Amino acid sequence: MNERRSFDQPIAEVGNDRSPASEPAPRQMQAIVQHRYGTAEVLELQTVDRPEPGRNEVLIEVEAAGVDRGVWHLVTGLPYLVRLAGYGITKPKNPIPGLDVAGRIVAVGPDVTRFQPGDEVFGIAKGSYADYTAADENKLAHKPSTVTSQQAAVAAISGITALQALTDIGGVRDGQSVLVIGASGGVGTYAVQLAKAFGAIVTGASSAAKADLVRSIGADRVIDYAEEDFVADGPTYDLILDIGGRNSIRRLRRALQPAGTLVIVGGEGGGRWTGGVGRQLRAMLLSPFVGQRLTTFISTEHYTHIERLAAHIENGEVVPIVDRAFDLGDVPLALRELEAGRVRGKAVVGAAA
Ligand SMILES: NC(=O)c1ccc[n+]([C@@H]2O[C@H](COP(=O)([O-])OP(=O)(O)OC[C@H]3O[C@@H](n4cnc5c(N)ncnc54)[C@H](OP(=O)(O)O)[C@@H]3O)[C@@H](O)[C@H]2O)c1
Incomplete structure (x- = not known):
């Protein structure tokens, strides 16, 4: 176990297996950088200064970084609502994209209490498409010993969203009938597995091409959304997680039991300004007047959930x-694959560990 050091000690003093103390960690690093909003073509692999962690932050040597829809929204600055949420009006405030991370801590800020150099962690960072990244210690947890760094790197953002949607928001209970719309994607693959773990009977809706994946992670039934209408069975489900496809509230309600719960997690499209957040607002406004509970949420990024x-x-x-691993320089390709709907579960950046 490495001795705990604060960040104001030189980073080169913090030895680890791959970066021994005799070889100072570099002051510069490779990173994917964007200086304006746009699609994948605005991303470039560059040499930049390594970040320095703040008082409550740690510096992580990145082993792998996940690719998720949130990154796509932050790279494109779409919907514009994202920019108003504090990420930068005309260009991204943080030029290095990437949120999900797994790696090894190489330095800690002076107020960090939960981690020390050498710890293997996963969670949510401030620009993980880089050799090193800084992260708030409150957005990290120790990496489960049972999984690879690649697996850990695709877990936090999608996994805590699915967990909160099912439990804190959806109140899932043993034996309930749960429909996961968007079961083959980042959030959906966690939602299916967690719902099964909580004792639910799970139906997953996905494209035909990914039905085998959804079945393999435990769904009791798989609906090909292009061929089969989940509304056709009538008011069947105690809980619906609406993650993809932007179905109308009316349609979703028709598949929900009279006292069931609808949790709108997300869904792409819906306009450049708001991303169609009006659907979520309408659900919240309608909810008090109907027997069903219609709700939405934004996930809380805190280590307790991780x-x-x-x-x-x-x-x-x-x-x-x-799904697949991409080299750091291929982040633009990874995002294009995500946007094209060709990713099963999550894509990852970085080598297996
Ligand atoms: N509320 C929050 O805090 C929160 C947190 C994370 C993400 N989100 C949002 O949640 C959404 C999903 O994120 P993600 O990471 O899971 O995205 P993703 O990995 O791209 O998955 C999208 C899913 O939607 C499915 N889908 C696409 N078109 C569909 C249709 N017409 N009908 C039914 N399903 C369809 C896809 O199925 P196929 O690929 O099989 O076609 C896939 O399973 C995004 O909008 C994201 O911004 C919200």
Whole structure:
């Protein structure tokens, strides 16, 4: 176990297996950088200064970084609502994209209490498409020993969203009938596995091409959304997680039991300004006047949720689904694949560990 050091000690003093103390960690690093909003073509691999962690932050040597829809929104600055949320009006405030991360801590800020150099962690960072990244210690947990760095790197953002949607927001209970719309994607693959772990009977809706994946992670039934209408069975589900496809509230309600719960997690499209957030607002406004509970949420990025998720991964109830690994320089390609709907589960950047 490495001795705990604060960040104001030279980073080169912090030895680890791959970066021994005799070889100072470089002051510069490779990173994907964007200086304006846009699609994948605005991303470039560049040499930049390594970040320095703030008082409550740690510096992580990145082993792998996940690719998710949130990154796509931040790279493109779409919907514009994202920019108003504090990410930069005309260009990204943080020029290095990437949120999900897994790696090894190489330095800690002076107020960090939960980690020390040498710890293997996963969670949410401030620009993980780089050799090193800084992260708030409150957005990290110790990496489960049962999974690779690639698997850990695709877990936090999607996994805690699925966990909160099912439990804190959806109140899932043993024996309930749950429909996961968007079951083959980042959030959906966690939602299916977690719902099964909570004792639910799970139906997953996905494209035909990914039906085998959804079945393999435990769904009791798989609906090909292009061929089969989930509304056709009538008011069947106690809980619906609406993650993809932007179905109307009316249609979603028709598949929900009279006292069931609809949790709108997301869904692409819906306009450049708001991303169609009006659907979520309408659901919240309507909810008090109907027997069903219609709700939405934005996930809380806190280590308590990441640790809850880690426990489900550690005990084998949840296996992070890694589609393909991309080199750091191929982040633009990884984002294009995501946008084209060609990713099963999640894509990852970085080598296996
Ligand atoms: N509320 C929050 O805090 C929060 C957190 C994370 C993400 N989100 C949002 O949640 C959404 C999903 O994120 P993600 O990371 O899971 O994205 P993703 O990995 O791209 O997955 C999207 C899913 O939607 C499915 N889908 C696409 N078109 C569909 C249709 N017409 N009908 C039914 N399903 C369809 C896809 O199925 P196929 O690929 O099989 O076609 C896939 O399973 C995004 O909008 C994201 O911004 C919200």
